[in-house]
Amino acid sequence: MSITIKEIAEKANVSIATVSRALNDNPNVKESTKELxxxxxxxxxxxxxxxxxxxxxxxxxxxxxxxPEVGGEFFPEIIKGVDEVxxxxxxxxxxxxxHSERNTVESILGFMSxxxxxxxxLMLPSITDHIRNLIKRxxxxxxxxxxxxxxxxxxxxxxxxxxxxxxxxxxxxxNKGYDKISFxxxxxxxxxAKLRLKGYKAALEDNKIPINHEWIVDGDFTIKGGELAxxxxxxxxxxxxxxxxANDMMAAGCYRVIDQLGLTIPDDIAVVGFDHxxxxxxxxxxxxxxxxxTDEIGRKAAKLLLDILENSETTKPQxxxxxxxxxxxxxx
Amino acid sequence: MSITIKEIAEKANVSIATVSRALNDNPNVKESTKELxxxxxxxxxxxxxxxxxxxxxxxxxxxxxxxPEVGGEFFPEIIKGVDEVxxxxxxxxxxxxxHSERNTVESILGFMSxxxxxxxxLMLPSITDHIRNLIKRxxxxxxxxxxxxxxxxxxxxxxxxxxxxxxxxxxxxxNKGYDKISFxxxxxxxxxAKLRLKGYKAALEDNKIPINHEWIVDGDFTIKGGELAxxxxxxxxxxxxxxxxANDMMAAGCYRVIDQLGLTIPDDIAVVGFDHxxxxxxxxxxxxxxxxxTDEIGRKAAKLLLDILENSETTKPQxxxxxxxxxxxxxx
DNA sequence: CTGTTAGCGCTTTCAC
DNA sequence: GTGAAAGCGCTAACAG
Numbered sequence: 072m073s074i075t076i077k078e079i080a081e082k083a084n085v086s087i088a089t090v091s092r093a094l095n096d097n098p099n100v101k102e103s104t105k106e107l108x109x110x111x112x113x114x115x116x117x118x119x120x121x122x123x124x125x126x127x128x129x130x131x132x133x134x135x136x137x138x139p140e141v142g143g144e145f146f147p148e149i150i151k152g153v154d155e156v157x158x159x160x161x162x163x164x165x166x167x168x169x170h171s172e173r174n175t176v177e178s179i180l181g182f183m184s185x186x187x188x189x190x191x192x193l194m195l196p197s198i199t200d201h202i203r204n205l206i207k208r209x210x211x212x213x214x215x216x217x218x219x220x221x222x223x224x225x226x227x228x229x230x231x232x233x234x235x236x237x238x239x240x241x242x243x244x245x246n247k248g249y250d251k252i253s254f255x256x257x258x259x260x261x262x263x264a265k266l267r268l269k270g271y272k273a274a275l276e277d278n279k280i281p282i283n284h285e286w287i288v289d290g291d292f293t294i295k296g297g298e299l300a301x302x303x304x305x306x307x308x309x310x311x312x313x314x315x316x317a318n319d320m321m322a323a324g325c326y327r328v329i330d331q332l333g334l335t336i337p338d339d340i341a342v343v344g345f346d347h348x349x350x351x352x353x354x355x356x357x358x359x360x361x362x363x364x365t366d367e368i369g370r371k372a373a374k375l376l377l378d379i380l381e382n383s384e385t386t387k388p389q390x391x392x393x394x395x396x397x398x399x400x401x402x403x
Numbered sequence: 404m405s406i407t408i409k410e411i412a413e414k415a416n417v418s419i420a421t422v423s424r425a426l427n428d429n430p431n432v433k434e435s436t437k438e439l440x441x442x443x444x445x446x447x448x449x450x451x452x453x454x455x456x457x458x459x460x461x462x463x464x465x466x467x468x469x470x471p472e473v474g475g476e477f478f479p480e481i482i483k484g485v486d487e488v489x490x491x492x493x494x495x496x497x498x499x500x501x502h503s504e505r506n507t508v509e510s511i512l513g514f515m516s517x518x519x520x521x522x523x524x525l526m527l528p529s530i531t532d533h534i535r536n537l538i539k540r541x542x543x544x545x546x547x548x549x550x551x552x553x554x555x556x557x558x559x560x561x562x563x564x565x566x567x568x569x570x571x572x573x574x575x576x577x578n579k580g581y582d583k584i585s586f587x588x589x590x591x592x593x594x595x596a597k598l599r600l601k602g603y604k605a606a607l608e609d610n611k612i613p614i615n616h617e618w619i620v621d622g623d624f625t626i627k628g629g630e631l632a633x634x635x636x637x638x639x640x641x642x643x644x645x646x647x648x649a650n651d652m653m654a655a656g657c658y659r660v661i662d663q664l665g666l667t668i669p670d671d672i673a674v675v676g677f678d679h680x681x682x683x684x685x686x687x688x689x690x691x692x693x694x695x696x697t698d699e700i701g702r703k704a705a706k707l708l709l710d711i712l713e714n715s716e717t718t719k720p721q722x723x724x725x726x727x728x729x730x731x732x733x734x735x
Numbered sequence: 736c737t738g739t740t741a742g743c744g745c746t747t748t749c750a751c
Numbered sequence: 752g753t754g755a756a757a758g759c760g761c762t763a764a765c766a767g
Binding site: 407409420424451455460 | 746
C-alpha cells in the first residue's frame with residue numbers, strides 16, 4: 072500500500088503529529104526537523120491521503136458540476152469557466168453528467184452530497200417539482216445555472232433570454248426593416264426556450280406588429296426540428312421573410328431545407344438564431360445570432376459558489392443574469 | 404451536521420455495528436431489525452458518509468478522466484462513452500481538465516491518485532519524458548488514450564491514425580483518380596498528427612506516386628492554420644488537386660480560403676479532412692473525412708480500466724487500436 | 736518545539 | 752443475531 076505519515080514518523084524518530092505539522096508547514100516546527108521530514112517524505116515518495124484528511128477536516132476543496140449531458144454545444148465552455156475560477160482558488164472541479172436520465176441527476180447529486188464535494192453547480196434545462204425537492208433536501212451549497220429558476224432559496228446564474236430575443240427581434244424590425252418575422256420555439260419544458268419566445272413576442276408588441284400565430288411553430292432545439300419547422304414555414308401561403316430560430320442548431324436545420332429548396336439566404340428568406348455556437352460561424356452565409364457568453368456563465372457560477380463556501384452561507388441567495396450580445400452575420 | 408449511524412444506533416437501541424450491517428444488507432441481521440433501521444434511516448434522512456467508508460474500504464468506485472482541455476471537438480463524446488460503461492458498472496466518473504498547462508496534468512494526476520479515484524483515464528496529445536515518469540510513479544491503474552503511446556507498461560486505447568490516413572489517401576488515388584495530393588500536417592509534438600502523415604506517405608509510396616515535399620505543409624490543427632496552409636498551397640505554381648488536411652478544423656480553414664478566392668470545391672480544388680467532427684457535416688459541400696468513433700474510444704478505455712480494477716492487475720497491459728472509417732461527402 | 740491522545744464515520748474481526 | 756473494539760490515515764486540541 073501507500074506509505075503514511077506513521078512510517079515517516081518512525082524513520083524520522085518523531086511523532087506522527089510532528090510529521091503532520093511539518094508537512095503542513097506549521098510555524099511551530101523547528102526548521103531543521105521540517106527539512107528532515109520533507110526530505111524523507113520526498114524520498115519515500117509519500118503522498119498524503121486525501122480521504123483521511125477530508126474525513127477530519129470536513130472539506131474536500133472540490134466542487135462538482137452536474138450537467139444534463141456532457142457535451143452539447145456549450146457545456147465545454149461552461150466547464151472551462153468554472154475550472155478557471157476554481158483553479159485560481161485552489162479548488163478542483165469534478166464534472167458529472169446526468170445522461171439526461173431523470174434518476175441520474177438524483178443519484179449524482181446524492182453522490183456528490185455524500186461529502187465528496189463542498190458544493191455543486193447544477194445545470195438543468197428546467198426544474199421539476201421533483202428536482203426542486205431534491206435540491207431543498209441537499210445539504211451542500213448549490214448554484215443553479217439556467218434561464219429562470221423560480222427558486223429563491225438557491226443562488227443562480229443564467230443568461231437573459233428575454234432580453235436576447237427581444238434585442239434580436241427589435242434589431243430585425245428597426246435596423247433591418249423586417250416585419251414578417253416568424254419564430255421557431257424550443258422544447259416546451261425548457262425555460263430558456265420559453266423566455267426567448269416571450270422576448271420575441273414582446274418586441275413585436277412594442278413595435279406594434281401584430282402576432283401571427285401561424286408564424287410561431289414548434290421546435291425541439293435539434294437540427295431535425297429546425298428542418299421540420301422551416302419546411303412548414305416555407306409552405307405557408309403567407310410566408311414570413313425572416314425565420315428566428317430559438318437556437319442555432321435549429322437555424323442550421325433551416326439552412327439545410329432552404330438550400331434543398333434552391334432558395335437563397337437572406338434574399339429569399341432570412342434566418343437568425345440564438346446561442347452563437349461555433350458552428351454558426353461556418354454556416355454560409357454566416358449566421359446572425361445572439362451571443363451567449365458561456366464561459367462567463369461558468370465563471371460567475373463558480374465565483375458565486377466559492378463565495379458561499381468561503382463566507383459560510385452568510386450571504387443570501389443571489390440571482391445573476393448575464394446579458395447577451397448580438398452577432399451580426401450575413402443571414403439577414 | 405449530517406446525521407451518522409451512531410445517531411441511528413441510539414434511536415434503534417442497537418450498536419453501530421448492527422446499523423452498519425443492516426444498511427449494507429448483511430444476511431446475519433434479523434429481518435425485523437433491518438426493517439426498523441432502514442425505516443429509521445429513511446426518516447432521519449440519513450445518507451452515508453462516503454469519505455469515511457472509503458477510508459476503510461480503500462475503494463471509491465470512482466474513476467477519473469483527465470483531458471488536456473475540457474471541450475474541443477470530441478472530448479464530450481469520449482466522456483460520454485466512459486460514463487456509459489462506468490455507470491453500468493456502478494462506477495462514477497469525475498472529469499478533470501488539465502487546461503493544457505503542463506503542471507496541471509501533474510497536479511490533477513497527483514490529486515486523483517491521493518485515493519480520490521480508483522483509476523484514471525488519461526488523454527494526452529503526446530507523452531513527454533516528464534509525463535512518462537509521472538505515470539510510472541503513480542500507483543493507481545491508468546489507461547491512456549492516444550494515438551501511439553510507446554509505453555508498454557500502461558494499457559492504452561487509441562485510433563489507428565496510420566490506417567485512417569492511409570485509407571483516405573488510397574481512396575483518393577484509386578477511387579477518385581487523384582494523383583496530385585497535398586497534405587497539411589498537424590502539430591509536430593502531436594503523435595496522432597505524425598502517424599497521419601506517415602499513413603499519407605505510405606499510401607503514396609504503395610501507389611508509386613512520388614512524394615512532393617512542396618505539397619506537405621505545416622499546420623497546427625486550428626482553423627487559422629488551415630487557412631494559412633491552404634493559401635500557401637494555392638499559391639504554388641504546381642498546384643495540387645486535393646488538399647488532405649490532417650484534421651477537420653484545418654479543412655474548414657481551407658474551405659474559407661477557397662471560398663474567398665472564388666474557387667469551387669471540388670471542381671477547382673478538392674478538400675478532405677480527418678476526425679469527422681460534427682461541423683464537417685455542415686460544410687458546404689459536405690466534407691469527405693475519416694470517421695473517428697469517439698464514443699467507442701471512451702467505452703473501450705473505460706472497459707479496460709474497469710477490467711484492471713476488478714481483476715486486480717493480473718492482466719498485463721493491453722493496447723487497443725480502433726479502426727477508423729471513411730465518410731464520403733461531396734468535397735472530392 | 737514536540738508528543739500524547741482523542742476523534743472524523745464507517746467497516747470488520749472477534750467474542751458472546 | 753448482536754455488541755465491543757480496533758483501526759483506516761490524518762488533524763487538532765492539550766500537555767509538557
